[in-house]
Amino acid sequence: xxxxxxxxxxxxxxxxxxxxxxxxxxxxxxxxxxxxxxxxxxxxxxxxxxxxxxxxxxxxxxxxxxxxxxxxxxxxxxxxxxxxxxxxxxxxxxxxxxxxxxxxxxxxxxxxxxxxxxxxxxxxxxxxxxxxxxxxxxxxxx
Amino acid sequence: xxxxxxxxxxxxxxxxxxxxxxxxxxxxxxxxxxxxxxxxxxxxxxxxxxxxxxxxxxxxxxxxxxxxxxxxxxxxxxxxxxxxxxxxxxxxxxxxxxxxxxxxxxxxxxxxxxxxxxxxxxxxxxxxxxxxxxxxxxxxxxxxxxxxxxxxxxxxxxxxxxxxxxxxxxxxxxxxxxxxxxxxxxxxxxxxxxxxxxxxxxxxxxxxxxxxxxxxxxxxxxxxxxxxxxxxxxxxxxxxxxxxxxxxxxxxxxxxxxxxxxxxxxxxxxxxxxxxxxxxxxxxxxxxxxxxxxxxxxxxxxxxxxxxxxxxxxxxxxxxxxxxxxxxxxxxxxxxxxxxxxxxxxxxxxxxxxxxxxxxxxxxxxxxxxxxxxxxxxxxxxxxxxxxxxxxxxx
Numbered sequence: 046x047x048x049x050x051x052x053x054x055x056x057x058x059x060x061x062x063x064x065x066x067x068x069x070x071x072x073x074x075x076x077x078x079x080x081x082x083x084x085x086x087x088x089x090x091x092x093x094x095x096x097x098x099x100x101x102x103x104x105x106x107x108x109x110x111x112x113x114x115x116x117x118x119x120x121x122x123x124x125x126x127x128x129x130x131x132x133x134x135x136x137x138x139x140x141x142x143x144x145x146x147x148x149x150x151x152x153x154x155x156x157x158x159x160x161x162x163x164x165x166x167x168x169x170x171x172x173x174x175x176x177x178x179x180x181x182x183x184x185x186x187x
Numbered sequence: 188x189x190x191x192x193x194x195x196x197x198x199x200x201x202x203x204x205x206x207x208x209x210x211x212x213x214x215x216x217x218x219x220x221x222x223x224x225x226x227x228x229x230x231x232x233x234x235x236x237x238x239x240x241x242x243x244x245x246x247x248x249x250x251x252x253x254x255x256x257x258x259x260x261x262x263x264x265x266x267x268x269x270x271x272x273x274x275x276x277x278x279x280x281x282x283x284x285x286x287x288x289x290x291x292x293x294x295x296x297x298x299x300x301x302x303x304x305x306x307x308x309x310x311x312x313x314x315x316x317x318x319x320x321x322x323x324x325x326x327x328x329x330x331x332x333x334x335x336x337x338x339x340x341x342x343x344x345x346x347x348x349x350x351x352x353x354x355x356x357x358x359x360x361x362x363x364x365x366x367x368x369x370x371x372x373x374x375x376x377x378x379x380x381x382x383x384x385x386x387x388x389x390x391x392x393x394x395x396x397x398x399x400x401x402x403x404x405x406x407x408x409x410x411x412x413x414x415x416x417x418x419x420x421x422x423x424x425x426x427x428x429x430x431x432x433x434x435x436x437x438x439x440x441x442x443x444x445x446x447x448x449x450x451x452x453x454x455x456x457x458x459x460x461x462x463x464x465x466x467x468x469x470x471x472x473x474x475x476x477x478x479x480x481x482x483x484x485x486x487x488x489x490x491x492x493x494x495x496x497x498x499x500x501x502x503x504x505x506x507x508x509x510x511x512x513x514x515x516x517x518x519x520x521x522x523x524x525x526x527x528x529x530x531x532x533x534x535x536x537x538x539x540x541x542x543x544x545x546x547x548x549x550x551x552x553x554x555x556x557x558x559x560x561x562x563x564x565x566x567x568x569x570x571x572x573x574x575x576x577x578x579x580x581x582x
Contacts, residue, residue: 082430085440095542096541097491140209157428157430
């Protein structure tokens with residue numbers, strides 16, 4: 046156990062100090078947010094919701110246009126989202142407005158423990174067995 | 188299958204009026220092969236197919252209503268194991284997610300309620316169940332780089348054909364997400380869960396007697412047999428989980444997660460059939476610890492490549508299992524007591540290719556998952572390789 050702990054701590058220390066690459070985009074990229082734990086900045090724009098940020102798929106670099114009270118754009122998803130401006134929301138469908146709201150709370154509503162919960166390990170492609178990081182047989186995962 | 192047909196009909200009807208109605212429809216199909224369906228030393232290989240559909244409605248911008256249905260169909264088992272094809276099951280449900288408008292003090296609230304039903308074929312019909320859950324979580328950001336969260340969940344699972352398996356679960360959890368200099372993110376979480384269920388308690392001696400003088404093939408033996416508790420008892424679970432994540436270069440992210448689980452005061456609580464019936468609800472109840480690493484990269488254009496590896500140490504609840512054994516000329520079913528401790532290693536790689544086609548998202552995915560499990564119980568020394576390919580269309 047001590048051997049494992051030493052290896053893990055060494056690994057984490059290496060990760061902590063190793064280079065992270067160039068800033069992703071503009072000033073907002075400096076506010077790095079990773080609520081879903083994939084190591085990728087959640088503030089990057091994914092305008093078509095395909096799971097690949099625009100700047101990684103050859104599109105425009107930028108951040109998700111989070112909106113503050115009164116409709117002014119804010120710096121990141123940690124700020125309060127109070128979408129009130131009719132002008133800014135005019136082009137968004139109810140679905141898009143919900144997903145924008147949902148993206149700011151992606152760390153809420155799920156938890157990693159409990160009798161039923163898994164550790165979110167494994168292929169995440171919706172496959173019945175092996176999805177959600179658990180070994181599943183006949184729909185029962187453990 | 189009838190449920191899927193109804194769901195698809197409704198979905199097509201709703202979505203035919205376009206996105207402006209606030210609807211999203213998703214179809215998916217996965218095809219996979221596992222070298223070890225039951226995850227034990229028997230190594231029964233099988234194929235399975237998983238068609239699924241989901242309809243998500245957005246009546247208001249703060250609410251999502253989703254209807255889901257999927258059927259998992261197992262086939263291709265060796266002769267003699269065809270009964271296992273009855274693990275095939277339908278799972279369908281409805282869920283409502285509500286994210287009310289955030290208040291001026293920056294508190295976010297997410298509420299989710301859902302109802303699901305899972306139906307197995309005849310041989311495993313005992314495990315057909317209905318499941319309902321309500322989860323409420325609140326989060327707030329006291330600083331630019333810190334978010335706190337706390338929540339609770341209530342869940343009830345009812346087995347229509349086996350009341351003894353019914354369970355109620357209550358969870359309380361909290362956590363923080365803290366961004367440190369250098370884009371290092373620490374996410375810590377802790378929680379307490381309480382489940383009420385029927386446990387096995389007490390023992391009585393079951394005696395097989397015979398005239399060993401006139402019939403030497405008959406043996407005299409005594410077996411301990413558990414009895415079921417009359418009243419539901421509670422079992423608690425404590426857990427802590429730490430996750431560390433950060434970018435590696437421009438297009439890659441890495442995370443490492445450590446989780447610890449403890450069943451305090453599990454005492455003499457024992458359950459029935461955790462090992463012998465792989466679909467037992469007790470299969471997911473264990474204490475121990477785990478460590479896993481995941482890497483996600485966009486280095487290959489238009490491809491999401493994910494790799495992960497993990498280690499789990501699991502100590503399961505003591506279980507009573509029915510085993511058949513030859514005693515003289517008689518085959519006797521008797522109860523045996525099993526205390527199972529596993530050490531498991533897993534690794535997987537997944538490749539996903541999303542395509543945007545006329546406003547719809549088509550996803551193609553391939554994954555391979557390898558598991559090596561060692562146990563104090565020889566039945567659970569096993570390996571498994573599961574390979575899967577899937578496609579989904581969201582519009």
